[in-house]
Amino acid sequence: MDLVDSHCHLDAAEFDADRAQVVERARAAGVRRQVVPAVTAASWPKLREVCAAAPGLHPAYGLHPVFLAEHRPAHLHELREWIERERPVAIGECGLDFFAEGLDAQAQASYFEGQLRLARETGLPLVVHARRAVDAVIAAIRRFGGESGLRGVVHSFSGSPEQARRLWELGFLVGLGGPVTYERAQRLRRLAASMPLEFLLLETDAPDQPDAGIRGQRNEPARLPRVLETVARLRGLDPGEVATATRANAERLFGLAPPS
Numbered sequence: 326m327d328l329v330d331s332h333c334h335l336d337a338a339e340f341d342a343d344r345a346q347v348v349e350r351a352r353a354a355g356v357r358r359q360v361v362p363a364v365t366a367a368s369w370p371k372l373r374e375v376c377a378a379a380p381g382l383h384p385a386y387g388l389h390p391v392f393l394a395e396h397r398p399a400h401l402h403e404l405r406e407w408i409e410r411e412r413p414v415a416i417g418e419c420g421l422d423f424f425a426e427g428l429d430a431q432a433q434a435s436y437f438e439g440q441l442r443l444a445r446e447t448g449l450p451l452v453v454h455a456r457r458a459v460d461a462v463i464a465a466i467r468r469f470g471g472e473s474g475l476r477g478v479v480h481s482f483s484g485s486p487e488q489a490r491r492l493w494e495l496g497f498l499v500g501l502g503g504p505v506t507y508e509r510a511q512r513l514r515r516l517a518a519s520m521p522l523e524f525l526l527l528e529t530d531a532p533d534q535p536d537a538g539i540r541g542q543r544n545e546p547a548r549l550p551r552v553l554e555t556v557a558r559l560r561g562l563d564p565g566e567v568a569t570a571t572r573a574n575a576e577r578l579f580g581l582a583p584p585s
Contacts, residue, residue: 326568330351330528331528333529335531336372348546361385364418366397383413383581387415389419390433404416413449416444417477418454419441422455422456438469450578453480475497477578492524501528514559524574526571526578527553529549531546550564
């Protein structure tokens, strides 16, 4: 198996004690490449070091809406310089979050729009967070896409089939992870069963969003095959077929090099 974890926070402190072993377990499970998105400007140097320490780890740099208190307007300028120098595979994690309390919506929009402009100028894809904010994210993408459009993935997608279709029309994929393994997630499972494979990415969002088999525990990239197996079962397909399609989607979106 050759899988791509399209969203994993391998730089998180939860992995500091055993990060090398986590990477080894992932590779043993067939997860040979991972996209590792940033959350704050302060986290960029560590993320760069983590990704340089092992093959198959691909950084993305951005400003996550939940960490709004740690962002400063100057960070958008620093992000431009960082991207020009480091040449990551994507911009993100960025987006909007209307679920978490105490986050100023206007300030979130300002940082998100700054990163949309940067993606438009650089041609890089976006890794987007949209929690109870899918319509607002879609509207922002439409406003800032320009003639050439934007591209990317809305990770941990939890919206409606209609919202998913609108994202596909805009050139965006959706990422599915641990939540799809829970039987109670009926709307999400119906989407996984019926959506076009060409718009699907698999993810863990580790250390968060554990699958049903490790409920309440730390998640890690080696669990990605559980997500794959669930999606394949829901679709009535061989897991290898889903693995091949989602791997090709990740390679195409992020321009990933073959695994070493």
